[in-house]
Amino acid sequence: MRGIHMIVTTRLSSSLRPILLDFVSICSPPRNFSIPRRLICAAATKANGGGGGGRSGSIVAPPLLNQDEDFQKIDVNPPKGTRDFPPEDMRLRNWLFNHFKEVSRLFGYEEVDFPVLETEALFIRKAGEEIRDQLYCFEDRGNRRVALRPELTPSLARLVIQKGKSVSLPLKWFAVGQCWRYERMTRGRRREHYQWNMDIIGVPQVTAEAELISSVVTFFKRIGITASDVGFKVSSRKVLQELLTKYGVPENLFGRVCIIIDKIEKIPIDEIKKELGFTGISEDAIEQLLHVLSVKSLDDLEDILGGAGEAIVDLKQLFSLAEKFGYSEWIQFDASVVRGLAYYTGIVFEGFDRKGKLRAICGGGRYDRLLSTYGGDDIPACGFGFGDAVIVELLKEKDLLPELGQEVENIVCALDKDLQGAAATVATALRDKGQTVDLVLESKPLKWVFKRAARVNARRLVLVGKTEWEDGSVNVKVLSSGEQFQVKLRDLE
Numbered sequence: 001m002r003g004i005h006m007i008v009t010t011r012l013s014s015s016l017r018p019i020l021l022d023f024v025s026i027c028s029p030p031r032n033f034s035i036p037r038r039l040i041c042a043a044a045t046k047a048n049g050g051g052g053g054g055r056s057g058s059i060v061a062p063p064l065l066n067q068d069e070d071f072q073k074i075d076v077n078p079p080k081g082t083r084d085f086p087p088e089d090m091r092l093r094n095w096l097f098n099h100f101k102e103v104s105r106l107f108g109y110e111e112v113d114f115p116v117l118e119t120e121a122l123f124i125r126k127a128g129e130e131i132r133d134q135l136y137c138f139e140d141r142g143n144r145r146v147a148l149r150p151e152l153t154p155s156l157a158r159l160v161i162q163k164g165k166s167v168s169l170p171l172k173w174f175a176v177g178q179c180w181r182y183e184r185m186t187r188g189r190r191r192e193h194y195q196w197n198m199d200i201i202g203v204p205q206v207t208a209e210a211e212l213i214s215s216v217v218t219f220f221k222r223i224g225i226t227a228s229d230v231g232f233k234v235s236s237r238k239v240l241q242e243l244l245t246k247y248g249v250p251e252n253l254f255g256r257v258c259i260i261i262d263k264i265e266k267i268p269i270d271e272i273k274k275e276l277g278f279t280g281i282s283e284d285a286i287e288q289l290l291h292v293l294s295v296k297s298l299d300d301l302e303d304i305l306g307g308a309g310e311a312i313v314d315l316k317q318l319f320s321l322a323e324k325f326g327y328s329e330w331i332q333f334d335a336s337v338v339r340g341l342a343y344y345t346g347i348v349f350e351g352f353d354r355k356g357k358l359r360a361i362c363g364g365g366r367y368d369r370l371l372s373t374y375g376g377d378d379i380p381a382c383g384f385g386f387g388d389a390v391i392v393e394l395l396k397e398k399d400l401l402p403e404l405g406q407e408v409e410n411i412v413c414a415l416d417k418d419l420q421g422a423a424a425t426v427a428t429a430l431r432d433k434g435q436t437v438d439l440v441l442e443s444k445p446l447k448w449v450f451k452r453a454a455r456v457n458a459r460r461l462v463l464v465g466k467t468e469w470e471d472g473s474v475n476v477k478v479l480s481s482g483e484q485f486q487v488k489l490r491d492l493e
């Protein structure tokens with residue numbers, strides 16, 4: 001390795017540099033040996049054309065260590081607000097994601113995915129949303145403004161526009177992906193989270209929203225959550241739109257007004273009134289808006305708006321469909337649900353825990369005009385996002401977290417050092433038959449093997465002993481019953 005350091009720091013031909021750098025980065029140094037960082041940084045700078053001719057992005061090379069500081073002690077925790085997923089957490093994550101995916105498939109959806117890194121422009125909207133201020137964004141080495149996605153909907157809209165007429169509507173797409181928001185950390189809110197999204201593109205009727213809510217209810221039921229644990233608050237942005245129209249407020253202010261109203265529970269009401277006043281809305285209209293937001297029954301809303309408007313018609317149809325889908329007891333009308341994203345245009349909904357201890361469990365709605373904000377033709381669309389953090393908090397509260405241990409069917413172990421090769425043959429034969437095998441790779445006492453079998457929840461032990469193996473056989477011990485038998489390898493199922 002010393003030799004490599006010397007070569008890296010001397011001048012290299014341009015064709016050799018990348019090869020050697022790859023080699024430096026992939027070859028693992030012996031224990032207790034670390035490549036001095038200043039050498040790698042210096043080499044990386046050279047390889048990237050630093051110091052001459054190459055394009056200089058704004059990603060600055062990390063600071064160099066002092067000449068005599070060859071080691072840097074790192075913080076072993078992940079960055080604030082992010083998580084590692086050691087096996088026990090990964091098991092839970094897979095369990096949750098499998099339910100997300102299974103429910104999506106039950107409803108006939110196809111899975112899609114997008115890059116975690118997108119152009120920043122995709123997430124910049126005019127309405128002053130919180131999500132804009134929470135963006136992880138930077139300039140890449142090619143001087144492009146990019147951002148880690150804070151949500152999946154803009155990427156989905158981008159892909160729908162890109163596909164254009166090549167796809168036949170309606171589309172029913174789902175995705176499970178990581179999102180990044182520089183959030184103030186609270187219970188269930190992190191700087192990185194995974195979101196399950198289901199979206200329907202191309203259906204203007206409320207049947208779409210009704211079925212989306214049905215899929216979330218199906219998910220809740222699968223994991224043991226009932227209508228007495230959670231509910232959905234439902235409203236329509238058309239309620240506000242109809243009021244604003246009545247008061248002559250221009251349509252282009254709609255998104256901005258919704259964003260201000262969404263902050264009602266976060267900032268004092270006087271601030272809300274002040275912010276609404278800044279948009280130019282009359283005091284009268286502000287008072288009426290705030291009054292409507294406190295309405296909790298559709299009949300009262302009908303008294304205020306009259307029955308003929310789209311808001312009432314949509315909401316009534318949703319409640320009627322909820323009955324047919326069989327989830328009436330899960331949903332309630334609540335005019336205060338507006339949601340914090342500017343693009344919603346119709347029905348909006350949020351999943352909440354009935355004890356009121358947690359932030360929103362999920363949320364979604366109709367966004368019929370998002371595509372045109374990106375220059376595409378508008379297509380009616382609606383969907384929801386469901387995070388992986390709040391639901392785990394709720395499952396913990398309800399003592400519903402599943403106990404998930406490692407699961408391996410067989411432990412295969414050679415009883416003699418010389419039989420390590422035979423054990424490998426046995427493991428391969430079992431794996432070829434689709435059985436999971438944890439092969440003991442070192443010479444270990446049987447006591448150790450039994451302990452390991454218990455830890456990984458193995459179903460049986462397959463022991464390779466000299467005498468049996470001469471006959472092509474192995475010893476099998478079924479761990480649940482204690483049953484033990486000898487069997488030819490070819491007959492082992």
Ligand code: HAM
Nearest residue numbers: 151153189190193361362363364383384385386387389
């Ligand atoms: P959202 O309400 O911003 O909507 O997020 C949806 C869900 O993602 C939330 O209800 C919550 O479960 C989870 N979530 C959001 N931020 C965080 C965070 N910082 N930490 C943990 N979980 C979080 C949207 O993102 C829309 N794009 C959803 C949508 C899809 N609408 C239509 N299609």
